[in-house]
Amino acid sequence: MFEAHMVDAHVFRKIFEAAKELLEDASFDCTSDGLSLQAMDAIHVSLVAVQLRSEGFELYRCDRAMNMGFKVAGLLKILKCAGSKDSLTMRAEDNADKCSFIFESPNKDKVSQFDFSLTDIDQEHLQVPEQDYQVNIKMPSAEFSRICRDLANFGDTVQISCTKGQIQFAANGDLGTANIRLQEKNNVDDDGDKISIEVEEPLSLSFAVRYLNNFAKAQVLSDTVSLMLTPKTPMVVEYQIGDYGHIRFYLAPKIDDEEDEDASQSQTQNMKDEDED
Amino acid sequence: MFEAHMVDAHVFRKIFEAAKELLEDASFDCTSDGLSLQAMDAIHVSLVAVQLRSEGFELYRCDRAMNMGFKVAGLLKILKCAGSKDSLTMRAEDNADKCSFIFESPNKDKVSQFDFSLTDIDQEHLQVPEQDYQVNIKMPSAEFSRICRDLANFGDTVQISCTKGQIQFAANGDLGTANIRLQEKNNVDDDGDKISIEVEEPLSLSFAVRYLNNFAKAQVLSDTVSLMLTPKTPMVVEYQIGDYGHIRFYLAPKIDDEEDEDASQSQTQNMKDEDED
Amino acid sequence: MFEAHMVDAHVFRKIFEAAKELLEDASFDCTSDGLSLQAMDAIHVSLVAVQLRSEGFELYRCDRAMNMGFKVAGLLKILKCAGSKDSLTMRAEDNADKCSFIFESPNKDKVSQFDFSLTDIDQEHLQVPEQDYQVNIKMPSAEFSRICRDLANFGDTVQISCTKGQIQFAANGDLGTANIRLQEKNNVDDDGDKISIEVEEPLSLSFAVRYLNNFAKAQVLSDTVSLMLTPKTPMVVEYQIGDYGHIRFYLAPKIDDEEDEDASQSQTQNMKDEDED
Numbered sequence: 001m002f003e004a005h006m007v008d009a010h011v012f013r014k015i016f017e018a019a020k021e022l023l024e025d026a027s028f029d030c031t032s033d034g035l036s037l038q039a040m041d042a043i044h045v046s047l048v049a050v051q052l053r054s055e056g057f058e059l060y061r062c063d064r065a066m067n068m069g070f071k072v073a074g075l076l077k078i079l080k081c082a083g084s085k086d087s088l089t090m091r092a093e094d095n096a097d098k099c100s101f102i103f104e105s106p107n108k109d110k111v112s113q114f115d116f117s118l119t120d121i122d123q124e125h126l127q128v129p130e131q132d133y134q135v136n137i138k139m140p141s142a143e144f145s146r147i148c149r150d151l152a153n154f155g156d157t158v159q160i161s162c163t164k165g166q167i168q169f170a171a172n173g174d175l176g177t178a179n180i181r182l183q184e185k186n187n188v189d190d191d192g193d194k195i196s197i198e199v200e201e202p203l204s205l206s207f208a209v210r211y212l213n214n215f216a217k218a219q220v221l222s223d224t225v226s227l228m229l230t231p232k233t234p235m236v237v238e239y240q241i242g243d244y245g246h247i248r249f250y251l252a253p254k255i256d257d258e259e260d261e262d263a264s265q266s267q268t269q270n271m272k273d274e275d276e277d
Numbered sequence: 278m279f280e281a282h283m284v285d286a287h288v289f290r291k292i293f294e295a296a297k298e299l300l301e302d303a304s305f306d307c308t309s310d311g312l313s314l315q316a317m318d319a320i321h322v323s324l325v326a327v328q329l330r331s332e333g334f335e336l337y338r339c340d341r342a343m344n345m346g347f348k349v350a351g352l353l354k355i356l357k358c359a360g361s362k363d364s365l366t367m368r369a370e371d372n373a374d375k376c377s378f379i380f381e382s383p384n385k386d387k388v389s390q391f392d393f394s395l396t397d398i399d400q401e402h403l404q405v406p407e408q409d410y411q412v413n414i415k416m417p418s419a420e421f422s423r424i425c426r427d428l429a430n431f432g433d434t435v436q437i438s439c440t441k442g443q444i445q446f447a448a449n450g451d452l453g454t455a456n457i458r459l460q461e462k463n464n465v466d467d468d469g470d471k472i473s474i475e476v477e478e479p480l481s482l483s484f485a486v487r488y489l490n491n492f493a494k495a496q497v498l499s500d501t502v503s504l505m506l507t508p509k510t511p512m513v514v515e516y517q518i519g520d521y522g523h524i525r526f527y528l529a530p531k532i533d534d535e536e537d538e539d540a541s542q543s544q545t546q547n548m549k550d551e552d553e554d
Numbered sequence: 555m556f557e558a559h560m561v562d563a564h565v566f567r568k569i570f571e572a573a574k575e576l577l578e579d580a581s582f583d584c585t586s587d588g589l590s591l592q593a594m595d596a597i598h599v600s601l602v603a604v605q606l607r608s609e610g611f612e613l614y615r616c617d618r619a620m621n622m623g624f625k626v627a628g629l630l631k632i633l634k635c636a637g638s639k640d641s642l643t644m645r646a647e648d649n650a651d652k653c654s655f656i657f658e659s660p661n662k663d664k665v666s667q668f669d670f671s672l673t674d675i676d677q678e679h680l681q682v683p684e685q686d687y688q689v690n691i692k693m694p695s696a697e698f699s700r701i702c703r704d705l706a707n708f709g710d711t712v713q714i715s716c717t718k719g720q721i722q723f724a725a726n727g728d729l730g731t732a733n734i735r736l737q738e739k740n741n742v743d744d745d746g747d748k749i750s751i752e753v754e755e756p757l758s759l760s761f762a763v764r765y766l767n768n769f770a771k772a773q774v775l776s777d778t779v780s781l782m783l784t785p786k787t788p789m790v791v792e793y794q795i796g797d798y799g800h801i802r803f804y805l806a807p808k809i810d811d812e813e814d815e816d817a818s819q820s821q822t823q824n825m826k827d828e829d830e831d
Contacts, residue, residue: 074452074453077430077431077452078430078452078453078455080427081430081455083423098453108460109459109460109462109472110420110457110458110459110460111457111458112427112455112456112457112458113455113456113457113458114431114453114454114455114456115453115454115455115456116452116453117451117452117453143664146637150634150635150666153631153632153635154631154668174671175628175631175632175670175671176628176632176652176668176669176670176671177668177669178632178635178666178667178668179666179667179668179669180664180665180666180667181664181665181666181667182663182664183662183663183664185663195663351729351730354707354708354729355707355729355730355732357704357707358704358707358732360700375730385737386736386737386739386749387697387734387735387736387737388734388735389704389732389733389734389735390732390733390734390735391708391730391731391732391733392730392731392733393729393730394728394729394730
């Protein structure tokens with residue numbers, strides 16, 4: 001038996017609103033520790049990983065580790081039925097072919113139950129090693145979305161360059177060149193406005209702006225986004241999900257010259273190797 | 278000579294916003310008692326009936342009973358020209374081929390007159406007998422809209438089941454099954470939040486959700502909707518229109534087995550017979 | 555060297571939002587007096603003229619008169635990147651093939667620089683003589699937009715008729731006839747609500763509503779619009795642009811009978827002649 005109760009049903013909706021551009025299917029691993037999901041997008045360029053710890057839930061019970069596969073489009077149809085103040089209970093029997101989503105209004109005078117058919121999903125698992133990054137940035141998630149959206153007008157690629165106390169996003173194309181610079185900003189009243197830029201060593205990396213734009217949709221989950229960068233390593237874009245955990249997006253930097261390209265391929269290869277081991 | 282003046286021109290617009298999905302043409306019967314309109318939708322499944330009593334108007338005059346036919350799309354173009362605080366005067370000579378719609382701003386510094394060509398509309402009249410219903414429900418119109426919209430994701434049919442103090446809307450399809458339960462709710466500050474459920478005898482009836490969704494657009498007219506149900510009888514969905522009257526939608530329940538189908542056909546037949554008599 | 559700084563970057567965006575339906579290209583004449591732009595729409599029916607005086611800018615420097623040509627669609631993409639409180643600095647070297655647009659947040663912690671490629675634009679210049687008009691109207695720009703939008707439902711042509719203290723907009727077509735009358739309105743608290751109608755001699759002129767609708771988009775620039783009319787002369791629709799200057803749209807009246815048509819053609823011809831002289 002699996003059962004999990006969260007006070008705000010919209011948290012769950014927002015996770016899939018954020019990931020829907022990247023994921024057609026979602027496969028949750030349910031263990032006594034919590035729910036986790038990991039998937040590469042359709043053309044295997046970026047990786048999405050969601051972690052929801054059992055402690056974040058008001059009630060959490062998972063008698064036996066299990067896996068639940070959903071069609072994301074269908075799941076979203078259900079999650080959109082939640083009222084603005086509804087709670088969510090997920091419930092599934094062991095080895096069941098369906099999972100119940102139950103939305104309850106605060107005083108329980110409206111109770112909506114959706115029994116959603118599960119889907120078998122064939123999902124490979126990448127082992128993403130926890131590591132230290134050369135650059136760690138925390139910034140308002142709305143600002144990150146804005147910059148990605150603005151720069152998408154100028155080119156397919158965004159170059160992110162970091163030096164002490166400063167981050168710069170650049171793009172260029174037929175229209176001309178665009179260059180957006182942010183300064184570290186600590187002394188602000190609202191924590192959500194803060195920009196912190198930790199740079200061990202300056203770097204400059206290029207990314208496909210289309211993916212950043214997709215990641216940026218997770219802005220609905222948190223006022224703040226963290227960017228973690230190291231050369232020749234996939235960038236991490238992370239949004240906290242309340243007290244539950246986080247959603248992380250991984251995207252490898254673009255490579256300019258041939259030598260680097262080999263390096264990147266072998267690096268991606270490494271990620272796969274670890275998984276297959 | 279026909280003349281009618283209403284303080285809030287938007288009431289008239291909202292009526293046709295609500296009915297536009299169902300009606301291509303509208304034919305108003307004007308008598309000294311007021312304005313009334315009745316029409317079946319294009320494929321003769323549902324019936325719309327509007328009643329605006331003369332007492333509701335600030336000024337009302339109808340020297341001779343007359344009938345005015347409008348193209349609804351054209352009428353809406355005119356009604357959308359009303360300013361947010363404008364009053365509406367409708368005026369037509371006897372046997373005229375046009376009707377004037379006059380919008381006036383509160384201090385009359387803007388006066389817009391639209392002379393709208395009338396259309397001959399061949400409309401059969403059904404006699405809908407007033408009757409008692411086995412179940413009478415009053416609920417927030419926004420909640421009814423929401424439920425119809427949510428369930429339309431799950432299937433073509435909504436099953437409405439009523440027991441003492443509880444109403445349940447259900448649908449199912451490829452996605453799974455959906456089930457929304459509302460409890461009676463009387464002790465609320467805001468009358469618009471109330472849910473009253475009067476059940477003479479429990480029942481369970483099925484309806485085409487597409488039509489309920491169309492009816493639900495009349496939510497703009499009133500915070501509250503009334504649902505009246507009796508087996509083998511068209512359901513009534515009623516919205517009050519201020520002090521003027523109401524708009525009612527009628528929809529026959531879906532029939533499952535053959536025996537019932539015969540019953541329903543003869544019942545629909547009866548409605549027509551009454552009319553032809 | 556050309557450099558101009560305006561506190562509110564959105565002013566510049568609004569100008570091109572207003573003109574984008576009419577202009578594909580824009581060619582700014584920069585002199586020590588300020589920036590000006592003049593262009594006919596693609597099919598040479600209406601004329602747009604923008605005037606931004608150097609005094610309106612916080613900082614303005616133009617060492618040598620120069621001309622800068624932009625693709626409007628591209629320019630708008632850049633201008634939309636301005637934050638809601640950003641200032642704008644435009645900067646170009648003499649004879650440069652690009653112009654920099656620099657947006658700065660109030661405390662300069664975000665600085666976005668766009669180097670936009672200039673375009674050679676072949677633009678003929680009409681000399682529009684300053685003149686007195688028989689009718690001068692000032693009215694809320696939102697009201698003018700509303701009327702143009704409403705009347706576009708009724709026909710291609712709007713007839714504007716002015717008598718002492720009153721202006722009337724009329725249209726007719728298949729739907730019927732529409733007629734909107736405004737009275738002079740002076741005693742109002744809010745200056746933006748004022749309607750002033752100065753009529754030397756009554757007149758009645760017809761215009762293509764499609765163009766008026768395009769002009770009316772400039773409503774974002776000012777709460778007030780001025781209409782100036784004289785028979786057989788292009789109408790002027792003018793919006794103030796803060797302390798910088800104004801945007802003006804010119805549109806010749808429609809001609810009904812043959813005799814008048816000749817008159818109009820020769821009059822348009824005159825405008826061109828003046829230019830070619």
